[in-house]
Amino acid sequence: MNSVAQFPEVKNYINGSFEKNGNSHIDVLSPLDGKSISKVPMSTYSDLDKAVAAAKKAFPAWSALTLKERVQIFFRYRQLLEKNRQELAELVHIENGKTIEEAYAEVDKSIELCEFAVSLPQIVSNEVQEVSRGVECRIEKKPLGVVASIAPFNFPNMVPHWTMPNAIALGNTMILKPSEIVPLSAVRMAELLKEAGLPDGVFNVVNGGKEIVEAICDHPGIEAVSFVGSTKVAKLVYQRATHNLKRCVALGGAKNHLIVLPDAHLEMTASNVVASMSGCAGQRCMAAAVMVGVDKVQHIIDKMCEEARKIVPGKNLGSVISKEAKERIERYITEAEQAGAKVLVDGRGAVVPGHENGFYVGPTVIDFVTPDMKIAKEEVFGPVISIVRAKDLNEAIEIENSSAYGNAAAVFTQSGGLAKQVIERASAGMIGVNVGVPVPREPFSFGGWNESKFGTCDITGKSSIEFFTQNKKTTVKWNAEAKTNWMS
Numbered sequence: 001m002n003s004v005a006q007f008p009e010v011k012n013y014i015n016g017s018f019e020k021n022g023n024s025h026i027d028v029l030s031p032l033d034g035k036s037i038s039k040v041p042m043s044t045y046s047d048l049d050k051a052v053a054a055a056k057k058a059f060p061a062w063s064a065l066t067l068k069e070r071v072q073i074f075f076r077y078r079q080l081l082e083k084n085r086q087e088l089a090e091l092v093h094i095e096n097g098k099t100i101e102e103a104y105a106e107v108d109k110s111i112e113l114c115e116f117a118v119s120l121p122q123i124v125s126n127e128v129q130e131v132s133r134g135v136e137c138r139i140e141k142k143p144l145g146v147v148a149s150i151a152p153f154n155f156p157n158m159v160p161h162w163t164m165p166n167a168i169a170l171g172n173t174m175i176l177k178p179s180e181i182v183p184l185s186a187v188r189m190a191e192l193l194k195e196a197g198l199p200d201g202v203f204n205v206v207n208g209g210k211e212i213v214e215a216i217c218d219h220p221g222i223e224a225v226s227f228v229g230s231t232k233v234a235k236l237v238y239q240r241a242t243h244n245l246k247r248c249v250a251l252g253g254a255k256n257h258l259i260v261l262p263d264a265h266l267e268m269t270a271s272n273v274v275a276s277m278s279g280c281a282g283q284r285c286m287a288a289a290v291m292v293g294v295d296k297v298q299h300i301i302d303k304m305c306e307e308a309r310k311i312v313p314g315k316n317l318g319s320v321i322s323k324e325a326k327e328r329i330e331r332y333i334t335e336a337e338q339a340g341a342k343v344l345v346d347g348r349g350a351v352v353p354g355h356e357n358g359f360y361v362g363p364t365v366i367d368f369v370t371p372d373m374k375i376a377k378e379e380v381f382g383p384v385i386s387i388v389r390a391k392d393l394n395e396a397i398e399i400e401n402s403s404a405y406g407n408a409a410a411v412f413t414q415s416g417g418l419a420k421q422v423i424e425r426a427s428a429g430m431i432g433v434n435v436g437v438p439v440p441r442e443p444f445s446f447g448g449w450n451e452s453k454f455g456t457c458d459i460t461g462k463s464s465i466e467f468f469t470q471n472k473k474t475t476v477k478w479n480a481e482a483k484t485n486w487m488s
């Protein structure tokens with residue numbers, strides 16, 4: 001492909017129609033070749049206000065349906081995702097720059113997320129008990145009202161599906177704010193939800209950047225805010241939304257440590273660690289960032305370098321998101337080298353023939369990184385792995401524990417006892433044993449610890465049911481003759 005397709009100007013989706021809003025527009029660039037492929041509006045508070053009004057208006061009728069009725073939409077929507085799988089994947093590939101295979105995997109994950117949503121009636125059965133003779137207490141899960149979801153650039157299709165199907169199936173109405181860098185996938189989401197029969201106003205899309213995120217945190221008509229993005233912005237959103245007395249879960253950045261022990265299976269470990277650091281060009285919050293090599297692991301490092309050299313930008317490695325991202329990643333590598341680390345595989349200066357203006361960084365393996373170096377502490381968000389050497393497992397776990405983040409951690413070993421120590425002591429929300437990208441599949445929930453997540457619930461799976469509902473507790477007595485003890 002020499003030049004990617006052009007797409008119509010992105011519009012907000014409010015009350016079932018695409019509307020031209022926003023005072024200004026910015027270009028949407030494809031990272032594959034750096035060219036403009038569309039324009040996206042930078043919406044304002046008044047644009048959001050319209051979307052909130054539509055979502056509020058749609059709420060009574062939508063929430064009055066039974067859960068079994070509401071999930072019918074998602075049976076149909078899931079089929080539409082499957083039917084349009086190729087087009088949706090191509091859109092992700094073009095706007096985000098990941099490989100087409102990775103884009104297919106992203107859409108498949110969205111399909112799985114819908115499958116969880118359609119199973120909600122089997123999971124959300126309410127509780128009832130006769131608490132005194134003739135007196136029953138019951139708890140029902142009720143929707144909150146209008147909820148908002150703010151997404152990052154790295155999964156334009158999947159991250160909105162972390163929240164949208166569950167939130168809407170549970171009876172809420174929603175406003176999605178996609179990343180302004182990758183706004184195209186959300187347009188197709190809106191169109192397909194409409195085709196699936198979702199009533200107007202239940203799902204709305206408002207595009208923009210910082211201004212619209214702040215407006216979401218401030219708007220009195222929005223009950224809950226879910227956010228996925230960098231830690232810096234997650235903190236701002238969590239503080240602002242909760243200050244305005246909203247429920248909030250805000251997922252932030254990551255610095256995932258993979259602890260490799262000398263007994264680890266050679267081929268599997270090397271290929272898993274390299275796949276974890278380089279998949280989606282390292283732009284996954286679950287990507288391996290630091291390999292903590294315990295004791296004698298040179299044979300595994302050599303094999304990792306061999307695996308990394310098989311990865312070719314533009315073939316089995318996508319682009320990073322922007323020119324700024326490419327420069328930032330390359331700067332981290334150079335500064336690590338200047339600080340005394342050794343670059344074993346160097347991805348700086350990658351150029352893809354035919355895509356000379358694309359934003360590519362090759363796979364990079366850096367050895368002899370020390371825990372005090374900037375590259376060991378900060379999120380690089382590129383296809384780069386830093387190797388930190390540890391004399392024993394205790395030291396390795398201490399290195400993992402010292403990270404400010406806590407999204408994922410993993411251990412590679414054939415010893416159950418040693419793996420158990422990492423499971424017990426790693427300070428991260430999602431742990432892998434011989435798994436480089438330990439994303440919990442549905443129905444298990446997704447969410448990190450420490451500076452990787454703010455808020456009590458996880459964002460997907462069973463935990464998200466708590467986030468998107470509130471409990472109604474009812475105490476009932478019909479029989480006037482009932483003998484009650486303290487309550488009558």
Ligand code: NAD
Pocket residue numbers: 150151152153154159177178179180208209210211213214228229230231233234236251252253254284285379381407448452
């Ligand atoms: P980002 O924080 O820059 O942007 C996320 C969202 O916040 C976007 O919609 C953006 O418009 C908005 N935003 C940006 N700056 C803002 C500001 N100053 N005030 C208010 N809103 C603002 O993140 P990104 O670069 O799009 O995504 C990459 C980051 O997301 C990485 O740090 C990655 O680790 C993280 N991420 C985390 C998870 C997770 O599950 N923990 C998942 C995916 C991505």
